[in-house]
Amino acid sequence: MADVEEPKFNSLADRIAALNKQKNFTAPPSSARRPPPPPPPASGRSPSRVPTAGTNGTASQSPNIPARSQEGSQPSLPQRTNTLTDRAIDASPSLPTRPTPPPLPDRKSSVQSSPALPARRPSAQPLNSRRGSNSSEVSHISSASNLSLKPVSSRTSTTSTETQPTRRVLAPTLDQAKLPPLPPSRKEREAQAAKEAAEREAAEIVRAPLLPARSAPTVPQVGPRPNLLPKLPSRPAKPSAPSHVGESPAAPRRLPPPPSAFVRPTIALAAPSKPGSRPSNETPPPVPISSRPTFAEIDAVAVRASSNQAASCLVCRDFSAPDSVAAQHPYQSLSRRDPVGYLAGVLCGPFSSATDKARAIFTWCHHNIAYNVEEFFGKCIKGRSVEETIFYGKAVCQGYAEVYQAIAQRAGLQCVVVSGHGKGFGYKPLKSGQPPPPRDPTGHAWNAVCIDNGEWKLLDACWGAGSVSDQQYHKQFNPLQFYLNNELFGLKHFPKDERYFFRSDGRIPTWEEYIIGPVRGEKAQVYGTTMEEGVSEFTFSPAEKQIPVYSGEVVRFQFSKICEHWVPERHGKGKSYLLLMKIHGVDGRKEDLVPLETDGFWWWVDIPARDLGAPGQSIFLYALTTLNKRDARGVTKEEYFRTKSSGAYSMNWAIFIGWELV
Template sequence: MAEGSIKARIAALNIEQIHGPSPASRPGYSYDQAIVKKKPPPPPPPGRPSAPARQQTVNIPPVQSNAPTSARHQGNQPAPVVQPKRSPALPPRPPPRTTSKVPPSLPPRQPTDPIIRRRESNESIATVSSNISSLSLGSALSNNGEQRFQIRAPPFDPTKLPPLPTRAKEEPKEESSIRKMMASKREVRTPVALPPTLPSRSTAPARPQPKTPDNDRPKRNLPPPPKSALEWGLNKATETPPPIPSSRPSPNAAAEGGAPPPVPLGSRPNLDAIMSSKPKPGDLGQVSAQNTCLVCRDFSAPDHHATQFPRHTVPSADAGWLAQQLCGPFSSPTDKARAIFSWLHHNVEYDTYSFFSGNISPSTPERTITTGLAVCEGYAGLFAAVALKAGLECVVVSGHGKGYGHSPLRPGDPVPAFNCGHAWNAVRIDNGEWKLIDACWGAGNVCGDKYNKHFTASQFTMSNSEFGTSHYPEDNRYFFRNDGRILPWEEYMMDDMGERLQIYSDADTEGIGRLTFKPAMKHIKVDDGSNPNIRIQFSVMCPHWTGERNGKGKAYIMVLSVGGRDGRNPQKIPFNTDGKVWWLDIERRELGCMGQKINVCCVTEFDGRNGRGLTMSAYKQRVGRCGMKWAYVSAWDLV
């Protein structure tokens, strides 16, 4: 310990000697506390640069937009600078008036002449009389007071005027020749008796008439009366008017050559023909029914008119132009709707490619007119567009339709839920009636994967109740049934349970109602012990429908094609008919065997001649011994 401290002490001394400061130098250390320098204050933050002045516009906010919220105004405008109110400055006082301006002196007045000089009037006597009053005569004085006399005319006195000279009597002028002639004619005429003159009053003396210059004047002759039409052209009083010719020629006028030509009788209207063309009193009800019934109504005019505007000749896809051309000639709403219905059949086809490929897209009326292709929605949309442009009331109705792909329910099957996949129209026709029509099904039908273009008029003419058996609207307001019912969905689906019989298009051509067939279902039992016989029956669409007026001519012979007993004796049995209803009673076992079909047929050709107008007796005499052709109307399946 001691040794180490000594060595340290020696080393410290050596260091002091080697590095000792000079005697005159100041020691480099101080026992005073060192003064710590304070840090200078930070520089002040730089001020916000002033925004450059720029032109204010509507779209650019003002420069003062960064003001606080309380200072902002509507539209982010700066607060207006409020200037201190100052009292308005008084106007400076006018300088003091040192000298007053003296107004100019008026010119001296001219001396007034006391004598009022008036210009006498030559037209008024009163003016002359007023200037010569007794006060003014000799009362005029001059300016210097001297009396001045004037010479004036004496006052006017009408009593002192000299009398007027008497007028010379005018000699009557010589009468003209016309007046002389008229006077002579008046002498020749028979004098007319004048009414007696009234007696003069004897009690009162006649008042003397004052003598005036007019009484001394001679009396003037009055002009003669006007000349009549018969007197013109007569030069002498002895002439007489010519005789009036008779209106009819004499009996011997033909011999003289002056007879008029005979009246043509061929141009006279035939009264019998006119009366025969008018309806008889008993036919008034039938004519009225034909006008109101759509089934037997004649639509040849609108159907023919619709063919005059093919789609490729339409100048534009404007539904308004098409409505004007189709519906312009018709005033009846029913005929207008029928013209549109027929035009869609001739010019629009069902888009089977889009339907079977599943690529159906919403269409517009313009697109349907341009392409000529549509599905049910396109038909209904174009019909409504044209009908509205034509002034009709029309709506598009969407709902369920028993069309392509529909399978009737079998007994015991559950009723499916409602689904919407079809569209049709409701249009207001004559008498304000809402009519349901299907322009898509009326234009044709789909067979397999191809479209069959066929005009089905029943989709326009059938009643709303019959229309409702295959169309169910989504909205209950669009049923428009004749009985006013709102049909339940279950009843609609079960209406054709078991499947209705198959009806072909020839039924519509022959005017046969689709709902008039009995039995209504498709299947007929061959062996039914409770009822071995069966009646096959159908009738026309309406009671006043006739083939000559509403169809294509006289009715065909209707026959039932059966297979016979055990299906080995085919034959065609004619129906009984009264022209409105067809019926046939037959044993069930004579229909054929199970699996076969029975058909209602119409004989279209018999023995090489047209079948229309063929009588029943002629058919029974030649049947089986001559050739014939027929067309199918309906069919049943035997079970």
């Protein structure tokens, strides 16, 4: 087709006016799209003519559309009808068939129907089968025509007429159970590691210095043995056999001597012997005695077992070596460069036992630190470091505990400072019926140290160095605060942290139980020399201070040794004193001294309450210290009565315990 020169326009208004004059135009062929395929051939028609629909509905050959060539030339689009009358359509001239931009329609014709579109070309893109999708046809519609009319929407539904982008192929559905698990991310790995670490910490048994690793069953408890005491005189009976629980091992029972000759006893209804059997009167073969221990060996084993048990007892243990080492290093002779390290070396270096090391530090505090009564009663206690306390030579309970902990830890011992309440200076026992005060476990400090066999031992270096009375400090070594077991130690110490009771039974006493104590009411007065003589202040009875006179009962006074292995000649100052009860007789008109019975561990005596005295009087437990101006240690009850019956004698006593009569 020959090119036609396109008219030139100077402005947009001239172009619009030219388009309005044409009234009809044909759209130029699109150069960006592939032409539609040629129509199928039909008989009696020339392939170069394309029938079009006329105004009367009959097929006719449009004179305005050129014939399509057989070589596949691009056909022109069908004639575009206008929204005006048929006459205006027929009268409008056709535009030349050249690639000119389509003219703009009349503004008045914008409300009419859109011009007809050419037939859609079926898409040649292969469609993949998609199971379970109702929008596969919508997804794969050719975008050749839809993209030119409206933008592509991102939505896909069964009722939408919008199409998806070209060549969009959806992946087939997969079974999630067959998919391999994704590797964990870094955050997930870190969270899992933190969770496992927390579980290990919760499951791990921490052996901190706050919890006892194991109890020490070998350390005997300072308390009464469970054996029975002799009964009252009104009901005489044979002394009961001592119990085996809590006692020291009894002497081994010797076997009876073997017989000189074995004689088989005759049995009347003995069965006849079988042929070939051994005669009934034949002696048995001799028993081999090469491996049988002798009586001397049996006794040696018993003595050794008893000595080992006594050595493990802190009450009976010989601490002369640690105590002597502790007295050789006063604080004035210490080097100021590292006093804690120096003390740890000289006090604990000579000993391999943790118990001996702990005892050496305990004794050193007694010799070198005094209680600072000036700051305590002046209420101006100053905080000092451990080194300052050592060279100052004075401290309160907190300073004692910190010095002990510093030296013990430098010596390799596990040691902690325990704070809480102590029944020391200023403490007043509850009276009968008085309610306990509110919980306040403060005001005192002591230590817990791990000694032999992994046992955690409570000790009070402050109370072990001396005591305070009348606002004065009295220096006096008190080993009770070192060897007392944790159960009895807890009667006068209540820690702020309940983990620091360290009881062998694992029980945690309450504040009310601690304040009230094992005795309901005021406890009997115990004097300081009692424990030194091997008499336990925790086992005496009656434990209450007040004793009713007109109860009509017989009152038993009984006491025990502080330890089963206590030997007064070895652990004390000599033989035991004779204990006597000083009473006032009926209505307090006749004083008397009644000696106590003893079996080597218990002391006891039974006195009618009416014979104790009158209400308001006091009775005491005495120890006969001198008799006729000589030491009374080892004096028996018979010697006492014999001397007393002579009429000429002199006696001196020491008070152990006192009661009041009501």
